[in-house]
Amino acid sequence: MTIFQARQYGTKTLEANQSLTRSSSPALDADVLLQFVLQKDKTFLLFHADENLTKEEQAVYENCIQTRMTGLPVAYITGTKEFFGYDFIVTPAVLIPKPDTEVLVEQTLHALEQKVKAHPRQSLTLCDMCTGSGCVGLSVLRSALDSKLVTKETFPLLTLVDISSDALNIARQNRDALFSEHYRQNIRLVQSNLFFSVPGTFDIIMANPPYIPKAEVIELLKDGRAEPALALDGDVTLSGESSRTNDGLALMRNFIPQAKEHLNTQGMLLVEAGEYNVQMTQYLMNDAGLQSTHIVKDYAGDLRCAVGTNV
Numbered sequence: 001m002t003i004f005q006a007r008q009y010g011t012k013t014l015e016a017n018q019s020l021t022r023s024s025s026p027a028l029d030a031d032v033l034l035q036f037v038l039q040k041d042k043t044f045l046l047f048h049a050d051e052n053l054t055k056e057e058q059a060v061y062e063n064c065i066q067t068r069m070t071g072l073p074v075a076y077i078t079g080t081k082e083f084f085g086y087d088f089i090v091t092p093a094v095l096i097p098k099p100d101t102e103v104l105v106e107q108t109l110h111a112l113e114q115k116v117k118a119h120p121r122q123s124l125t126l127c128d129m130c131t132g133s134g135c136v137g138l139s140v141l142r143s144a145l146d147s148k149l150v151t152k153e154t155f156p157l158l159t160l161v162d163i164s165s166d167a168l169n170i171a172r173q174n175r176d177a178l179f180s181e182h183y184r185q186n187i188r189l190v191q192s193n194l195f196f197s198v199p200g201t202f203d204i205i206m207a208n209p210p211y212i213p214k215a216e217v218i219e220l221l222k223d224g225r226a227e228p229a230l231a232l233d234g235d236v237t238l239s240g241e242s243s244r245t246n247d248g249l250a251l252m253r254n255f256i257p258q259a260k261e262h263l264n265t266q267g268m269l270l271v272e273a274g275e276y277n278v279q280m281t282q283y284l285m286n287d288a289g290l291q292s293t294h295i296v297k298d299y300a301g302d303l304r305c306a307v308g309t310n311v
Contacts, residue, residue, distance in 0.1 A: 001058050004049035006034055010065050017069045020224075029074050033064040036078040071224020084139040089173050092226045093166035094132040100298045101208055104272045104305050105139045107296055108206045111268045111307075112144055115203055116154070123186075124156040125200065127262070129207040129255070131160040131189075132231055134171030136206055141187070142178050158187045161198055164230060165191055193238060194251075195258045201267070205259050208272040210234040211281070213248035234277065248277050249284070256284040263310035272305050281306040 001009070010030025014021055023029050035041060037060050038053075053061065064077055075081040075096045081088050083097035084105050090096055108126075115124050128137025137158050144150045160171050168189045175187050192198050212220070214235040221229060230236070234248035243250030252273065259269050269290060273281040278295055285293045290308030298304035 037061045097135040103298045124203045127159045127202045127205045130209040211273045211277045260288045267310045278303045
């Protein structure tokens with residue numbers, strides 16, 4: 001089988017089984033999986049179309065295509081996902097980073113820039129709650145470092161928090177892949193049920209917590225995507241039981257007041273709550289006493305994040 005034939009096989013197989021894969025881009029999926037198997041980029045596929053795969057490569061590729069047909073996302077098959085220009089390790093223990101969440105990173109970077117200008121010599125404190133893979137908090141710091149918004153001397157202290165030890169293990173791997181030992185010392189990982197085991201206060205708290213109603217989560221996971229329900233279901237109480245509200249806000253009702261108590265004066269809270277609950281999240285921020293609350297839209301023009309300040 002040549003590279004050209006492999007691409008055709010993958011695309012046609014996935015196109016014929018879109019009811020199983022729920023993929024809107026079977027050709028892209030096929031190419032990404034082939035790039036993963038060959039450890040080559042898209043350009044290589046185009047310019048080496050007549051090159052033959054080895055028997056082992058063909059077998060692995062065909063297995064990847066068959067696995068994709070079960071509904072398992074491409075990122076879980078390859079084990080990586082690009083987000084905000086950086087590659088992140090992902091497994092079914094964490095959500096796959098979504099492009100819409102990059103808005104949360106951008107808004108947090110804007111907040112960080114404001115803080116740096118106000119306190120240029122101060123090392124700031126940041127928290128990424130419900131961190132999962134760590135993609136939000138780590139992207140913020142990596143981008144801030146790459147753009148020289150922060151320096152070696154002013155590199156912030158970042159706390160990555162999650163209730164799942166498996167998720168924190170993935171976040172740790174991503175931290176170690178993106179930062180040298182010097183910077184890793186400023187990035188700690190804490191297993192905690194929201195802020196229960198989190199010490200200190202912060203200049204910025206960012207979060208992409210579970211905010212989807214349980215009924216919606218059940219429907220979403222029927223396609224075999226294998227993402228962790230714990231990271232999606234907003235109807236879970238602090239005790240781990242299902243809430244009676246069924247509106248996706250049970251966790252948010254606990255998180256917002258706790259976050260306010262862990263913000264420094266003029267500290268900022270930035271929360272993704274999507275089209276499901278962002279307006280109610282802003283209401284909860286107002287109810288908790290946060291000021292200057294507002295909603296930010298994503299690239300598609302949909303309501304995405306709520307932002308508030310602790311005055």
